[in-house]
Amino acid sequence: MDAETMTAPDLSRLARQRKRAAWAFLAPMLIVLAAVAAWPLARTIWFGFTDASLDQLGNAQWVGFQNYLHWFDYGNGQGEWEGVLADPRWWRSVWNTIWFAGLSVSIETVFGLVIALVLHRSFPGRGLVRAAILIPWAIPTIVSAKMWAWMLHDQFGIVNDMLMRVGLIDSAIAWTATPGTAMFAIVAVDVWKTTPFMALLILAALQMVPDDIYEAARMDGVPAFRLFRKVTLPLILPGLLVAVVFRTLDALRVFDLIYVLTPNTDATRSMSIYARENLFDYDKFAYGSAASTLLFFVIALITITFIRVTRMNLERED
Amino acid sequence: MARLKTYGFYLLVAVIVLQAVFPFYYAILTSLETGQAIFDINYLPAALDWSNYRSMLSSGVFGRQFLNSAVTASAVVVLSLVLATTAAYALARIRFRGRGLLLLTILSVSMFPQIAVLAGLFELIRAFGLFNSLWALVFSYMIFTLPFTVWVLTTFMRKLPVEIEEAAIMDGASALTIIWRVFLPLMWPAMVTTGLLAFIHAWNEFLFALTFLSTDTQRTVPVAIAMISGRSEFEIPWGNIMAASVVVTLPLVVLVLIFQRKIVSGLTAGAVKG
Amino acid sequence: MARVELQAVRKSFGTVDVIHGIDLDLASGEFVVFVGPSGCGKSTLLRMIAGLEDISGGELRIGGEKMNDVLPAKRGCAMVFQSYALYPHMTVRENMAFGLEQARLSKREIEERVTQSARMLQIDHLMDRKPKALSGGQRQRVAIGRAISRQPRVFLFDEPLSNLDAALRVDTRIEIAALHHRLHDTTMIYVTHDQVEAMTLADRIVVLNAGKVEQVGTPMDLYERPASRFVASFIGSPRMNLIEGATAEAMGAACVGIRPEHLHVAQDGPWAGKVVMAEALGSDTFLHVETAEAGRVVVRIPPGETPTPGTALHLAPDAARLHRFGADGAPLA
Numbered sequence: 001m002d003a004e005t006m007t008a009p010d011l012s013r014l015a016r017q018r019k020r021a022a023w024a025f026l027a028p029m030l031i032v033l034a035a036v037a038a039w040p041l042a043r044t045i046w047f048g049f050t051d052a053s054l055d056q057l058g059n060a061q062w063v064g065f066q067n068y069l070h071w072f073d074y075g076n077g078q079g080e081w082e083g084v085l086a087d088p089r090w091w092r093s094v095w096n097t098i099w100f101a102g103l104s105v106s107i108e109t110v111f112g113l114v115i116a117l118v119l120h121r122s123f124p125g126r127g128l129v130r131a132a133i134l135i136p137w138a139i140p141t142i143v144s145a146k147m148w149a150w151m152l153h154d155q156f157g158i159v160n161d162m163l164m165r166v167g168l169i170d171s172a173i174a175w176t177a178t179p180g181t182a183m184f185a186i187v188a189v190d191v192w193k194t195t196p197f198m199a200l201l202i203l204a205a206l207q208m209v210p211d212d213i214y215e216a217a218r219m220d221g222v223p224a225f226r227l228f229r230k231v232t233l234p235l236i237l238p239g240l241l242v243a244v245v246f247r248t249l250d251a252l253r254v255f256d257l258i259y260v261l262t263p264n265t266d267a268t269r270s271m272s273i274y275a276r277e278n279l280f281d282y283d284k285f286a287y288g289s290a291a292s293t294l295l296f297f298v299i300a301l302i303t304i305t306f307i308r309v310t311r312m313n314l315e316r317e318d
Numbered sequence: 319m320a321r322l323k324t325y326g327f328y329l330l331v332a333v334i335v336l337q338a339v340f341p342f343y344y345a346i347l348t349s350l351e352t353g354q355a356i357f358d359i360n361y362l363p364a365a366l367d368w369s370n371y372r373s374m375l376s377s378g379v380f381g382r383q384f385l386n387s388a389v390t391a392s393a394v395v396v397l398s399l400v401l402a403t404t405a406a407y408a409l410a411r412i413r414f415r416g417r418g419l420l421l422l423t424i425l426s427v428s429m430f431p432q433i434a435v436l437a438g439l440f441e442l443i444r445a446f447g448l449f450n451s452l453w454a455l456v457f458s459y460m461i462f463t464l465p466f467t468v469w470v471l472t473t474f475m476r477k478l479p480v481e482i483e484e485a486a487i488m489d490g491a492s493a494l495t496i497i498w499r500v501f502l503p504l505m506w507p508a509m510v511t512t513g514l515l516a517f518i519h520a521w522n523e524f525l526f527a528l529t530f531l532s533t534d535t536q537r538t539v540p541v542a543i544a545m546i547s548g549r550s551e552f553e554i555p556w557g558n559i560m561a562a563s564v565v566v567t568l569p570l571v572v573l574v575l576i577f578q579r580k581i582v583s584g585l586t587a588g589a590v591k592g
Numbered sequence: 593m594a595r596v597e598l599q600a601v602r603k604s605f606g607t608v609d610v611i612h613g614i615d616l617d618l619a620s621g622e623f624v625v626f627v628g629p630s631g632c633g634k635s636t637l638l639r640m641i642a643g644l645e646d647i648s649g650g651e652l653r654i655g656g657e658k659m660n661d662v663l664p665a666k667r668g669c670a671m672v673f674q675s676y677a678l679y680p681h682m683t684v685r686e687n688m689a690f691g692l693e694q695a696r697l698s699k700r701e702i703e704e705r706v707t708q709s710a711r712m713l714q715i716d717h718l719m720d721r722k723p724k725a726l727s728g729g730q731r732q733r734v735a736i737g738r739a740i741s742r743q744p745r746v747f748l749f750d751e752p753l754s755n756l757d758a759a760l761r762v763d764t765r766i767e768i769a770a771l772h773h774r775l776h777d778t779t780m781i782y783v784t785h786d787q788v789e790a791m792t793l794a795d796r797i798v799v800l801n802a803g804k805v806e807q808v809g810t811p812m813d814l815y816e817r818p819a820s821r822f823v824a825s826f827i828g829s830p831r832m833n834l835i836e837g838a839t840a841e842a843m844g845a846a847c848v849g850i851r852p853e854h855l856h857v858a859q860d861g862p863w864a865g866k867v868v869m870a871e872a873l874g875s876d877t878f879l880h881v882e883t884a885e886a887g888r889v890v891v892r893i894p895p896g897e898t899p900t901p902g903t904a905l906h907l908a909p910d911a912a913r914l915h916r917f918g919a920d921g922a923p924l925a
Contacts, residue, residue: 013662014664017493021408022414023408023414025404025408026405029464032460033461033464036457036458040442041430042438043441043442044434044437047437047441118327121327123328125331127578132335132339133335137574138570139571140521140522140539140540140566140567141522142522142541142544143563145544147344150345150348150556156359158361200585201586253431255432256524256540271433272525276433276529279436279437279440280529289437292437293434295431295434296431479675482677484673484677485671485679488664490665490695491690499690500679504680504681
């Protein structure tokens with residue numbers, strides 16, 4: 001910060017040389033990032049305002065907000081609203097996405113906390129346990145979706161078999177095909193796959209709490225649960241919130257899991273699925289771009305709100 | 319009472335381990351079964367039939383797809399490390415106006431919903447003639463590997479002692495020499511960590527690979543697995559799918575077991591410092 | 593063979609000045625120590641001479657050449673850092689050769705210079721080790737060796753002894769003095785906060801305080817004729833006694849100073865007091881005496897019988913050794 005307030009002629013040759021080197025070093029990375037992120041995003045937004053189709057990207061014409069919302073006149077004085085914003089399937093997918101993110105991140109936080117607390121204790125074989133919980137994280141999402149599709153199979157699935165043996169259900173359930181259970185199946189698989197990530201982040205936060213705090217509390221005879229609630233939790237809260245933000249952002253763009261586990265189901269269609277369907281499967285490229293644009297802004301809005309709210313909480317904690 | 323507590327604790331540990339490894343274990347079981355045996359539910363290994371693996375490898379396409387995944391992921395690792403190392407040096411070590419803002423922007427790119435750039439990226443890749451080429455993937459994967467790599471390497475480089483760099487400056491080393499001869503040899507732990515994570519991300523990616531590749535021989539393994547299907551619900555070749563899943567996952571499991579510590583430190587470095 | 597001149601040299605971070613227009617003229621081959629409390633700007637000043645820190649104003653000349661805008665490596669300076677800053681992944685030999693490689697010297701010449709400076713510092717048996725495998729003192733030698741092999745015109749030391757333990761610090765101090773003797777052509781600038789290092793090593797000392805030069809002079813100069821109250825209290829151990837109030841006013845000053853060795857226990861002394869504490873160090877004994885006239889003062893007495901706390905005695909200052917300071921801290925004639 002200090003050097004920045006200085007005017008350029010004040011800088012020595014070394015400082016000038018280093019500044020030039022800085023931009024030369026940054027340029028390739030920035031150009032690549034602009035090419036894969038900034039420019040495509042701008043083009044997506046632009047396509048949303050055109051009549052582009054998959055094989056006619058070049059001569060797309062500006063159509064304003066047509067893809068978002070317009071009045072379609074039948075010609076007899078009647079008509080209806082059309083566009084992404086008038087599509088109940090879009091709103092359903094927005095709701096699905098938020099419901100999915102909220103539910104799975106909450107469950108992951110609780111499970112992650114439990115696993116982190118277990119791993120924070122030292123016991124023989126801890127390293128092995130930590131390696132074991134990393135396995136779900138490392139398995140490709142597609143593979144875990146397929147594995148679970150097989151385990152949740154209505155006729156030959158091992159999950160139904162287990163639950164029937166224990167007596168929790170009487171007859172086999174088509175978990176992924178029944179609208180009522182499909183979302184829970186998705187959430188379950190997501191929780192299984194991403195809880196390790198949560199657990200490791202929380203564990204890192206736990207390990208930053210100095211041990212002598214616990215020793216002091218033990219000397220004072222504070223009971224374990226109170227110690228957790230009054231000492232541990234407030235101290236790891238910042239780290240916990242960062243983990244929650246990361247996971248929420250990740251969950252809001254969910255695609256792979258739903259695409260493989262429950263394709264073409266209204267009950268689980270996420271915003272990403274909706275957008276890609278329109279872009280490439282229904283040949284409604286412009287319409288899909290409009291949906292992608294909306295998705296971007298919905299997620300941006302949620303992110304900003306979320307960060308605002310948690311910041312305020314953080315300040316109150318201090 | 320205390321003993322009960324200890325038993326309870328180890329029971330919890332057992333549950334955690336079991337739920338983590340069981341699905342993969344079950345996939346291996348299924349992949350070793352064929353025909354009617356697949357549809358009989360068993361919890362312990364009942365057969366040791368390698369024919370799913372044999373048929374998969376003999377088809378030729380799968381080997382090619384495996385290679386596609388490996389080549390793409392390796393190229394992504396090399397490219398993002400090269401681009402990120404120099405950039406991280408600039409961000410960590412050189413003061414210039416707007417440095418903080420730049421770092422924040424780069425970080426926010428890693429939060430991008432990938433679907434939001436899909437349409438624009440599709441146009442760009444077609445314009446460059448990269449459609450159905452692995453380069454399309456190497457290029458587009460930069461959107462998630464690059465911000466992360468830059469971020470972690472920057473935090474790591476900030477922690478390297480300033481005096482070593484100053485000694486190099488006094489010795490007459492240029493910025494490039496400092497990176498190459500002084501910092502790089504000290505940075506391999508961070509390079510291994512970020513390289514591993516970039517590799518795993520690239521290896522597992524699905525959306526871009528699904529969209530930018532159109533022929534079977536070009537596909538990466540995740541897309542190939544997603545595409546395996548039968549003519550009807552009853553003809554889905556679960557044995558083959560599980561065999562492919564095991565093969566594509568095994569390298570990652572091995573990496574995780576070997577580099578457990580490095581991966582954990584990389585994951586937390588990316589997040590906690592945020 | 594290089595004279596180092598600073599003319600109105602300034603350093604500011606934004607609107608805050610940390611070095612306020614410093615003028616110095618260091619002769620070729622001179623050993624100069626910058627000393628001062630932490631935050632006085634001594635390290636910043638050294639780094640400005642090295643070229644690691646920008647010069648905001650004024651002029652720096654080395655060997656008569658203006659150096660403000662010359663790259664650090666081209667100034668003919670070599671620096672020994674507080675943390676030694678050895679390249680951890682290189683062997684001792686590679687550490688010493690690195691700078692010479694950057695200067696594109698021939699392989700033969702590099703080998704020659706490295707061997708020569710290694711022999712001078714008796715580190716030739718460590719050449720293939722990495723810094724990790726060296727003791728603190730050995731690392732220090734390698735850092736110095738690395739600087740020597742560059743054959744600099746000006747040698748810069750930034751608190752080089754502060755990471756060593758007390759015994760090693762004394763040995764290394766003596767070695768640095770010997771080094772200066774051997775490289776009598778090379779100008780040496782040495783930064784420290786330790787006034788003992790300053791007194792024992794320096795041809796001349798520059799006392800810095802809050803970004804300004806308080807005084808420049810030989811160690812004895814500074815000791816005997818401090819140019820300010822600050823220098824008087826900073827140089828010398830234990831510190832000079834500073835006395836304010838009526839006693840000082842009676843002598844026509846805002847403050848008078850008297851060193852512990854210039855106070856004597858005397859029956860007819862003007863200041864009456866009681867011993868609060870006695871520190872017997874063997875070679876000397878220091879008495880802390882609470883007096884009515886001069887407040888609490890420290891007195892150096894020869895070793896021998898030590899008065900117990902509570903003993904009443906009279907003190908007499910050596911009138912010729914009294915330092916009188918005005919309200920602004922400047923000495924009064």
